[in-house]
Amino acid sequence: MxxxxxxxxxxxxxxxxxxxxxxxxxxxxxxxxxFVFVLAVGIWSMWRTKRSTVxxxxxxxxxMVWWPIGASLFSSNVGSGHFIGLAGSGAASGIAVTAYEWNxxxxxxxxxxxxxxxxxxxxxxxxxxxxxxxxxxxxxxVFLAVLYLFIYIFTxxxxxxxxGALFIQQALRWDLYVAVIGLLxxxxxxxxxxxxxxxxxxxxxxxxxxxxxxLILMAFSFVKVGGIEELQKEYFKxxxxxxxxxxxxxxxxEDAFHLFRDPVTSDLPWPGVLVGMTIPSLWYWCTDQVxxxxxxxxxxxxxxxxxxxxxxYLKVLPLFIMVFPGMxxxxxxxxxxxxSTDLVACxxxxxxxxxxxxxxxxxxIAYPKLVIELLPTGLRGLMMSVMIAALMSSLTSIFxxxxxxxxxxxxxxxxxxxxxxxxxxxxxxxxLVLVVVSILWIPLVQASQGGQLFIxxxxxSSYLQPPVAIVFIAGCFWKRANEKGAFWxxxxxxxxxxxxxxxxxxxxxxxxxxxxxxxxxxxxxHYLYFSMLLGLLTLIIVVVVSLFxxxxxxxxxxxxxxxxxxxxxxxxxxxxxxxxVQTDNRNGLAEAKSMPTTADVGVDRGVITANxxxxxxxxxxxxxxxxxxxxxxxxxxxxxxxxxxxxxxxTIPPPSPEDVLYEKPFARHVLNxxxxxxxxxxxxxxxxxx
Numbered sequence: 001m002x003x004x005x006x007x008x009x010x011x012x013x014x015x016x017x018x019x020x021x022x023x024x025x026x027x028x029x030x031x032x033x034x035f036v037f038v039l040a041v042g043i044w045s046m047w048r049t050k051r052s053t054v055x056x057x058x059x060x061x062x063x064m065v066w067w068p069i070g071a072s073l074f075s076s077n078v079g080s081g082h083f084i085g086l087a088g089s090g091a092a093s094g095i096a097v098t099a100y101e102w103n104x105x106x107x108x109x110x111x112x113x114x115x116x117x118x119x120x121x122x123x124x125x126x127x128x129x130x131x132x133x134x135x136x137x138x139x140x141x142v143f144l145a146v147l148y149l150f151i152y153i154f155t156x157x158x159x160x161x162x163x164g165a166l167f168i169q170q171a172l173r174w175d176l177y178v179a180v181i182g183l184l185x186x187x188x189x190x191x192x193x194x195x196x197x198x199x200x201x202x203x204x205x206x207x208x209x210x211x212x213x214x215l216i217l218m219a220f221s222f223v224k225v226g227g228i229e230e231l232q233k234e235y236f237k238x239x240x241x242x243x244x245x246x247x248x249x250x251x252x253x254e255d256a257f258h259l260f261r262d263p264v265t266s267d268l269p270w271p272g273v274l275v276g277m278t279i280p281s282l283w284y285w286c287t288d289q290v291x292x293x294x295x296x297x298x299x300x301x302x303x304x305x306x307x308x309x310x311x312x313y314l315k316v317l318p319l320f321i322m323v324f325p326g327m328x329x330x331x332x333x334x335x336x337x338x339x340s341t342d343l344v345a346c347x348x349x350x351x352x353x354x355x356x357x358x359x360x361x362x363x364x365i366a367y368p369k370l371v372i373e374l375l376p377t378g379l380r381g382l383m384m385s386v387m388i389a390a391l392m393s394s395l396t397s398i399f400x401x402x403x404x405x406x407x408x409x410x411x412x413x414x415x416x417x418x419x420x421x422x423x424x425x426x427x428x429x430x431x432l433v434l435v436v437v438s439i440l441w442i443p444l445v446q447a448s449q450g451g452q453l454f455i456x457x458x459x460x461s462s463y464l465q466p467p468v469a470i471v472f473i474a475g476c477f478w479k480r481a482n483e484k485g486a487f488w489x490x491x492x493x494x495x496x497x498x499x500x501x502x503x504x505x506x507x508x509x510x511x512x513x514x515x516x517x518x519x520x521x522x523x524x525x526h527y528l529y530f531s532m533l534l535g536l537l538t539l540i541i542v543v544v545v546s547l548f549x550x551x552x553x554x555x556x557x558x559x560x561x562x563x564x565x566x567x568x569x570x571x572x573x574x575x576x577x578x579x580x581v582q583t584d585n586r587n588g589l590a591e592a593k594s595m596p597t598t599a600d601v602g603v604d605r606g607v608i609t610a611n612x613x614x615x616x617x618x619x620x621x622x623x624x625x626x627x628x629x630x631x632x633x634x635x636x637x638x639x640x641x642x643x644x645x646x647x648x649x650x651t652i653p654p655p656s657p658e659d660v661l662y663e664k665p666f667a668r669h670v671l672n673x674x675x676x677x678x679x680x681x682x683x684x685x686x687x688x689x690x
Contacts, residue, residue, distance in 0.1 A: 027381030034209065034385035038392070041205050062296070064200060066303040070310025072203035072294045072397070073108065075210065077311070078318065079394025081156075081457065083214075083387060084163035086318055087326025087367035089455060091344050094235075094256025094327065095689060096268040098319040100458060103277050105315040105682045107285035109675060112308035114562065115286045116295055118476050120304075121565045121657050125296070127289050127472075128409040134475045134560045135483035135552070138413060143490060144468065145409035148289060149402055153437055155460045156290075156398050161439065164391030166364060168384075184395075184435050199396045200294065206392065211314075213379075213386030214321035220374055221328040231324065232257060234331045240345045249513060250347030256327075260690045267455075272528025279535045280461040283469035289401040301660070302667045309671065312678050316685065322367070329366035332374070344369060349511060360511075402434055403427040462531035463501040467493025470538040474546075479557050479564065485546030493538035500530055559657065566657050 089097040124130040128141035128148070165179035225231050235257075240250040255261050260270035285291055298304035333343035344366045346352040349359035356362040371383040407427040412418055418426075467490050474481040474489075500521065507518040516523055525533075558567040663671075 024377045024380075026378045027384065030378060030381030031384055031388075034388070037205060038202055041202050044201070062299060064294075064297045064299060064303065064307075066298070066306030067310060068200050068204045069294055069298055069303065069307030070314070071207040072200040073291060073307055073311035074314040075203040075207040075390070076290055076294065076394055076397035077104070077315075078210070079156075079160045079163070079390050081159040081163040081394070082318065083322055083367050083390055084166060084364050085159075085455075085457060086322040087329065087370075088364035090323035090326035091330040091366040092361065092363040093253050093267055094258070095319060095323055096255075096259055096261055096266075096273075097455075098323050098689070099259050099268065099273045099277060100281070101315050101318040102682060102685055103273075103281045104285055105312045106679070107278070107281045108291075108308045108311050108315070109678065110282065111286045111291065111295065112305040113675065115472075115476060116292075116304055116308075117301065117661055118560065118562055118565055119292060119296060120301060120660050121559045126405050126408050127287055127292060128405065130560075131471070131475060131486070132409075134556055135481075135486050136556055137483050137487075140471075140483065140487050140490065141409050142413055143487075145405050147464070147468065147494065148405050149434075151461075151464055152290075152398055152402050153434070154464070155457050157395065157402075157434065158439070159457055160391055160394045160398075163364075164387060166368065168387075180439060184439075199400050200297065202392075203397065206390070207314075209382075210386050210390055211317070211321075213383045214317075216379060217371060217375065217383055218321045218325055220379075221325045221370060224374060225328045225331055228324075231328060231331070235327050238330045238345055240347045240351075242346070242348045242351050250345055252330075258690065259686065269526055269528065272526055272532065276462065276526075276528030276531035276535075277458075279469050279531050280458070280465040282473070283465035284461070287469060287472040289405055290397050293401050293404065294397075300663070302663045302671060305671045309674050309678060312682075316681065319689075325370055326363075326366040329370040330363075333366075333369050399431045399434065403430045406430045459504065459527040460501060462527040463497040463504075463534070464494065466531050466535040467497065467538040470535050470542060474539070474542050475561070477562050479561050480546055480551055481542060482546045482549055482552045482556075484549045485542040485544075488545050489538045489542035492541055493534055496537065497534055500527075565661070569656060 086097055086101070119130060122130055122133055124133065126145075128144045131144060132138070132141040161180050161184065168179040222228070222231070225234060236252050236254075238252060253267070255266065260273065261268055263269040263271050295304045295307060298307060330344045333345070343355055344362055346355055346362050352362050353359040356365050368387075371380060371387075375383055404427065407423050407430065411423065411426050415422070470493070471486045471490055475486060503519060503522050504527075507522050510516045510518075558564050
């Protein structure tokens with residue numbers, strides 16, 4: 001049925017009066033083919049990589065080249081929450097939300113050129129591990145590891161699950177939680193089985209599918225609305241019928257096509273966009289485990305920079321493939337063109353609840369509605385694949401990174417002599433625990449921030465992430481910062497941020513035409529301004545406490561800051577701690593000549609503690625596992641311990657800074673030229689749409 005067909009408006013809106021298209025056989029075939037491709041890529045990556053070691057599972061063996069890294073950075077960032085959230089915010093308030101994407105364009109380049117050389121030289125696997133090396137002690141990395149897991153649940157996993165389920169709910173009319181369970185069953189399989197390598201390779205495939213599908217939908221949308229000029233005219237006419245009289249409820253914003261908006265009364269004030277938005281963005285792109293872990297998997301610094309450049313170029317696209325289509329959806333589905341009911345632009349709580357089960361607003365259905373009602377058969381199945389690809393790529397990335405943090409920073413803290421097998425099992429089991437907790441958080445996501453999912457994500461980020469970002473910036477670029485300053489900056493900053501976050505949940509934003517009775521700190525202090533104040537407060541605490549306490553030792557500074565990254569290795573670091581593991585090939589028994597001097601050397605460098613590994617291999621060599629057990633071990637990446645012992649490499653001294661930071665002159669020049677081009681394009685886009 002043509003979506004422009006005219007029908008008479010009923011007296012009371014009902015969601016089933018709008019013509020609804022369902023997936024047909026061709027769409028189902030496209031979906032099945034998508035899953036076959038993903039499965040094939042996943043199995044190929046499982047064969048190609050060694051998943052039974054810490055480095056192999058969590059860092060893909062540090063063997064990735066630039067193009068899968070760039071694709072994985074983009075798809076890990078742009079999940080289904082972006083498609084739903086950016087399009088929804090575009091439908092509700094215009095293009096200003098694009099500022100988050102173009103802010104990220106600059107921040108991902110800052111990661112590659114400023115932060116990543118420090119991380120690579122320091123030889124870390126996780127971000128809490130970096131702070132442990134930089135500041136010493138255990139309270140900061142443990143505190144930060146717990147915080148990261150909470151942030152993942154609040155702003156990432158539950159949001160992506162909800163967004164993907166919302167799309168399936170609109171397409172198939174399934175119950176929300178049935179859709180959630182189905183999505184998680186699909187997603188968890190190759191995350192648990194394949195490790196980071198499988199995640200990155202499948203991300204690459206899914207990025208291609210996402211871009212193809214999103215560009216096709218963008219083309220259909222602009223053809224339907226009549227081009228960019230018609231979009232600018234018709235958007236302001238997209239007013240819902242069923243709204244309170246003599247009010248601004250449901251009216252499009254006058255500044256809908258501006259990135260920079262009024263600093264006092266607007267939804268995204270421009271000083272907050274420039275400064276308050278940048279602080280959480282630096283946390284996300286430069287210190288978040290999900291993003292940094294992909295860059296650490298690169299085979300060299302040049303490939304890591306190339307991946308960041310590819311991701312930065314792709315970050316230009318969300319305005320055109322997500323925000324503009326969301327605004328077009330408001331034009332096509334508000335009741336403006338004699339449709340039977342208000343849909344995307346609904347302003348009445350009763351109407352909104354009947355349409356999308358959310359009285360706060362239905363702007364988040366903008367993208368799913370466009371897909372289901374606008375695209376022809378076959379392409380609808382492709383876009384379903386796109387949304388599921390976006391969901392799966394984002395979730396698998398977060399699952400892998402969250403399990404990395406829990407395993408390497410929390411589990412090893414309580415069990416420092418854990419074997420690699422134990423770490424592999426714990427990392428996989430924790431994914432399942434994380435899924436359950438995230439599902440329980442979904443109802444709060446659904447009701448937050450007036451139905452604008454993306455605004456919910458960014459507001460929570462502004463309360464939790466600035467203290468962490470400031471501590472990382474101080475640690476990387478100020479040698480005088482010490483453990484006490486960093487710890488108290490984190491604790492006080494996060495305490496203040498949590499108070500504001502709780503107040504936001506307790507005092508929900510009033511609906512249109514309702515009086516605003518919230519406390520002044522919530523009513524008058526925009527979350528982007530709060531991000532600025534919170535960052536400044538944390539910085540003052542870090543600086544003052546650091547200056548009034550003892551300076552960090554040379555060990556906590558050498559090769560751990562920007563200014564000391566070229567420091568030579570200390571003399572004793574050039575001597576290996578553990579000698580080669582000798583193996584008797586006749587009986588498969590592993591025997592180490594000497595024991596490591598610290599409990600964590602074996603885990604950090606991918607070498608199992610010698611006495612535990614030797615005893616376990618002695619036990620395994622006396623019995624042959626069944627074929628079923630071998631299959632289960634292979635699916636989970638847990639190859640036999642006997643094989644691992646025989647292949648355990650000698651402990652190698654840390655490489656010198658000159659080795660790990662070396663870039664070929666030609667590659668360095670090409671990368672720097674592209675950096676200038678990309679930065680120039682970003683500045684032009686900001687200026688053009690400001």
